[in-house]
Amino acid sequence: MIEFINFYLVPGFAIGSVYALGAVGISMIFGILRFAHFAHGDLMTVGVYGVFAATVVFPVNPFLLVPVGMALAIFAALFVDKVFYQPLRKLPTIYTVISSFGVALIFRSLIQIIGGSENRVFGSGIRPPLILFDTFRLSSLHVQAVTTTAVIAVVLHIFLSKSMTGRSMRAVADDPELAQISGLDTEKVVRWTWIIGAALAAIAGVFAGLDTSAHPNLGWNLLLPMFAAAILGGIGKPMGAMAGGFIIGLAEELSSYHWIGESALISPSYKTAVAFVIMIALLIFKPQGLFKGRLL
Template sequence: MTELFTYYLFPGLILGSIYALGAIGVSLLFGILRFAHFAHGDLMTFGAYVAFSMVTLFNISPYMAIPASIVGGIGISILIDKVCYRPFRQSKTIVLVISSLGVSLMLRSIIQIFWGVDYEVYFSGIQPSIDVAEDFRIKIHHIWIMLGSFSLIFLTHLFLKNTKLGKAMRAMSDDSELALITGIHTERVITATWIIGGSLAAVAGIFLGIDTQLSPSMGWDQLLPLFAAAILGGIGRPYGAIAGAMIIGVAEELSSYPGFLGENAPLLSPAYKTGVAFFIMVVMLIFKPTGLFRGRQF
């Protein structure tokens, strides 16, 4: 039982909270701008590498590099929006989707040019952990990642629920034409969405880097689970994205838990982890395309 917690369930929740940070952005952006932002994973990578530079330059912990990385994430998001998406606001969705695919390739190449193509880590050596119970150990980093993700998610929630701009964001996600008629500054709302999406993605990238390692394709590789989480929760529904992310994270980890079959063979080889997210996404799209929280249809 403790094995289930230590090696599958808890890491699943960690992975889920990292996915949640990315999936909230994907979901909010889809709600406001009506397109699937394929470069979102690469925004995560960018955030992770900005932090990596801070870590190597100033010899600080990656947690201390979060503010710099958030600034970088916001900057690049707003720049990309102005240059690559804003000219296509009135165009068909597919134009924006293709544009974001192009942005994704560009971002990854820029990262490779600046930081190289090798795997990097924020720190090496054995990562400290604490014993919660007999045989149940938690890495200290996992505690920080979870606390960090949950506080950011909570802050986002407070913003969406209580601020004028946050409410305007939800209003625009409901109906952008009515938002315009009501007098809402739609461009301002779009900028705010990029600020939130860009910050959360940057932090997600750092957390992913802490949990695993850095590589130029680290974010791109998460795109499938991010979208699976957003779709599972109901696209355009940030709260749904959080629930979806947790389910996907835990499902991916549990898929290789050996205890289910009663023998010591894993249910699925860990190599098929991403397949689990893909499977959930396809099933949802076929049977319940609006997701668990009644989002928009793709």
């Protein structure tokens, strides 16, 4: 039981919080701009490398430098939206999807050119686990990831339901034409969507990068589980995407627990396939997700 909590349940929540933060952006972009943003994973990597570059200049705790990564990711997102996505907005969305594939490639190759393609480890290697009641051994990073995500979820919920900008974002997600004729500034909404999506992606990327190591494919490898989470939560439902992220993270980790007999239920080498299978099954049977999202 203790083993189950220490090695499966808690890591499941930790990776789940990475997926949750990434999926919020994907879900909001899909809901407001109407396209699946395939460069979102690489936007995370941009954020991670931003933090990494900052730690080289200022050798302090990487958590203090997360804003640098967020700023870099926000700048990158706004730049590619302006230069690459906006000119295609009048065309069928599939062109923007293809364009975002290209943007993913541009981000990744820029990172490889500037940062090199080797793995990079933040700070000192070994961090002692937190030991509670002599039985629970928790990695402090996992605790930080889950708490941060919970705080962000609350703040985001308040922002979306109380602030003027947040409410216009929900209006545009519900019905873009109606929102525009009601006089909402859709360009401002689009800008805020990128800012929030990119900032959360950078935070998620830093947690993923600190947990193992940072490498140029970090974000791309996380992309499909994040899509799965966004669809599971219902497109255009940020809180649903959060819940979806935790469900996908837990499903991945718990699938390799030895539920029956001695061996793992599903071999850990197929762990990532669990998210893909969930995603494909959802797309076929319940594309609107668990929380009644939109079907675009």
